[in-house]
Amino acid sequence: MTGNTSRLVYRVPQPGDAQRLLCIYGDPRTQLFNPAGPMADLGEAERLLERWIEHWARYQYGTWAISSSDAPEQILGFGGIAHHHYLAEQRINLGYRFAVEAWGKGYATQLGQDALQHAFVQLGLPEVFGLVRPDHAASIRVLEKIGMQLFAQLDDVPGQAPSLVYRGRQGKPG
Template sequence: MKEGTVVVAETERLVIRALSAQDVPVLAVALADPSVMRYSLRGVLSEAQTAEFIEWCIGLYRERGYGPWALVEKDSEALAGFCGLSPELIEGTEEVQVGYRLAPQFWGRGLAAEAVAEVLVLGFQQFALPVIAAIVEPEHTASVRVLEKSGFKSFERKRFHGRNVRIYRQWPACAAPASHNGSCDPTGFPAGALESADQVGRSVDMELRSAPFGGAL
């Protein structure tokens, strides 16, 4: 690890650290890959756009203490992608969401779930967040599996920039929202508004708006 690197946390196989301008060339390769950005509202990014994204992340670190962080594989010391927390406007209310992107050579090994699990711990324990959201298109089955492995069980169906998405939420006191049966509902949602992941839910025709590099990335 380079001198001066700000390490946020470690897992069995990953170092989670702050992104920096030095990460632009490597991260730009991943974010220019159509397979990585298939479900991104922004589509593939140029190197200049990747630099803007990293600047936005650094700004979040300064303002909030958190943001999307770099994921570095311990064995290879290679930058695998990013995972972290960022603000998102959901129905006019700012929430904090978890998001991630990994380069294809790091897929299929459980690294995303490992990273998300650690980021949730940081969000709830270090930053005392009351709730963390996750936005995913249901067709993105690999990402749905990652979220559900990480404890996201219940969701709402909504429209996000013209796309059908699931909005998952997780709470520190109710880490598995699938258990919500009316007895544990810290969100104030009407009873039955949350769907468990194994239910077929109703669609809600509601547009959501994202932060500059929030769910849109």
């Protein structure tokens, strides 16, 4: 799905999005719960965009560049569903990251609902997972609000509490 919902506009990321990606992913506030920390430089942003674009070419879905319908030229964040390897297998993972100025407006919830709708209805995928740090209360609320349920824990950060794995399934909760 690329296109619009009532509030958000989704499109496939492009190489020209690298600077905006770095602004969002390089901000320590948006990376507070990411053990890897903020993105370091433009080269890292370009490499991540390249992986996202390759994912789109291979699967015909992936991480979107997201903007509001009021200002479609201004990227607010990046998110969607994409393959991610954890819990010993390849999973379809819901992920997102929004610029600080986009926080508190319900965009993450809207994206989550739209991404699940796309996964289940358009793509016919049976389940989608979300990986979240246990102290990231806002993202946990989003996952629960869109109907995902706690599925497992993943001991992925040495010396810290395990991440939480949420699951949404087509036609039924959790």
